[in-house]
Amino acid sequence: MRFFSRKPSVRVFFATDIHGSETCWRKFLNAAGHYQADVLVLGGDMTGKALVPVVRDGGRWRATLLENRYEFEGEDEVGEFEEAVRRRGYYPFRTTPEELAELEADEKRREELFHRKMLGRIERWMRMADERLDGSVRCFVCPGNDDQFEVDEIVRSARRVELAEGRVVEFGDGYQMISTGWSNRTPWDTYREDDEEALEERLRRMAGALGVPPERAVYNLHCPPYGSGLDEAPEITADMRPKDAGRSTVPVGSKAVRKVIEEGQPALSLHGHIHEARGSARIGRTLCINPGSSYEQGQLLGAVVDLDGGSKVKRFVLTSG
Numbered sequence: 001m002r003f004f005s006r007k008p009s010v011r012v013f014f015a016t017d018i019h020g021s022e023t024c025w026r027k028f029l030n031a032a033g034h035y036q037a038d039v040l041v042l043g044g045d046m047t048g049k050a051l052v053p054v055v056r057d058g059g060r061w062r063a064t065l066l067e068n069r070y071e072f073e074g075e076d077e078v079g080e081f082e083e084a085v086r087r088r089g090y091y092p093f094r095t096t097p098e099e100l101a102e103l104e105a106d107e108k109r110r111e112e113l114f115h116r117k118m119l120g121r122i123e124r125w126m127r128m129a130d131e132r133l134d135g136s137v138r139c140f141v142c143p144g145n146d147d148q149f150e151v152d153e154i155v156r157s158a159r160r161v162e163l164a165e166g167r168v169v170e171f172g173d174g175y176q177m178i179s180t181g182w183s184n185r186t187p188w189d190t191y192r193e194d195d196e197e198a199l200e201e202r203l204r205r206m207a208g209a210l211g212v213p214p215e216r217a218v219y220n221l222h223c224p225p226y227g228s229g230l231d232e233a234p235e236i237t238a239d240m241r242p243k244d245a246g247r248s249t250v251p252v253g254s255k256a257v258r259k260v261i262e263e264g265q266p267a268l269s270l271h272g273h274i275h276e277a278r279g280s281a282r283i284g285r286t287l288c289i290n291p292g293s294s295y296e297q298g299q300l301l302g303a304v305v306d307l308d309g310g311s312k313v314k315r316f317v318l319t320s321g
Helices: 022-035 075-087 097-104 107-132 150-156 196-208 255-264
Strands: 010-015 039-042 051-057 060-065 068-072 091-095 138-141 168-171 175-180 217-221 232-234 249-251 268-270 279-283 286-290 301-307 315-320
Touching (some): 010 022, 022 039, 022 075, 022 107, 051 075, 051 107, 060 075, 091 097, 097 107, 138 168, 175 196, 196 255, 217 255, 255 279, 255 286, 268 301, 279 315, 286 301
Parallel strands (some): 010 039, 039 138, 051 091, 175 217, 217 268
Antiparallel strands (some): 010 301, 051 060, 232 249
């Protein structure tokens, strides 16, 4: 697929925040061929958010998804429902009324089951990548603030996927990229978040390890820069509900991220974290992109960026599919 008239030095496809969606992961792996990309980059938040029990009650099955109750008569209907659940990024599991009651009464068992399902999906995704990708395409993955630390080890064990967290990686025509899934503080107290001062120290340490000029540097930072327009999220009340039915938005990005971009002026800075804030912005010479996320619809939002070694990135396209 040709977006521009001449071949760039490096074409990057970037997506983020797929939150366990099986459909989005498959589309991500296919993106290299579809967009003729040399490099695939998946930003943070790979894992899903919820278990969905599919209960066998007598000769029938039942389940509840997003407060809607479903009943099924046979294996085909159950399988279709489970596929729809996986497409939305959740984890279906089959059970009985008795087993479900035991799980509901035992928080530790529920957490262990969620943990197994979540890590099992990541393991399957890495096997899928090993089968579908070849050495002609570099694929970098960086878990995000919502992802447990065990995810890193599974990604690290893959043959065709490279764990990018905390590293300087090289690709293409002399480009280097730094990545982190850590964010500033959120109301949800997730796995990888820190105070702005500590986050700034982490980012400075990575940026200081780069060995290329700014026009050959890429920052892959899950959290978007504060006040960039790529960090506008619905304002929430003290009881964690959207204010004004979600119409009121506020900037929630990181001031540390903005500061290191202003100082380092990389050619490109890739972000996610705020699903609603799809778009691009310039901070000095740096092109900042947040492709957004529509994982629950099975839609992969992304960005194709052509890097040609110039002082500014001039050619990019936000994609959906």
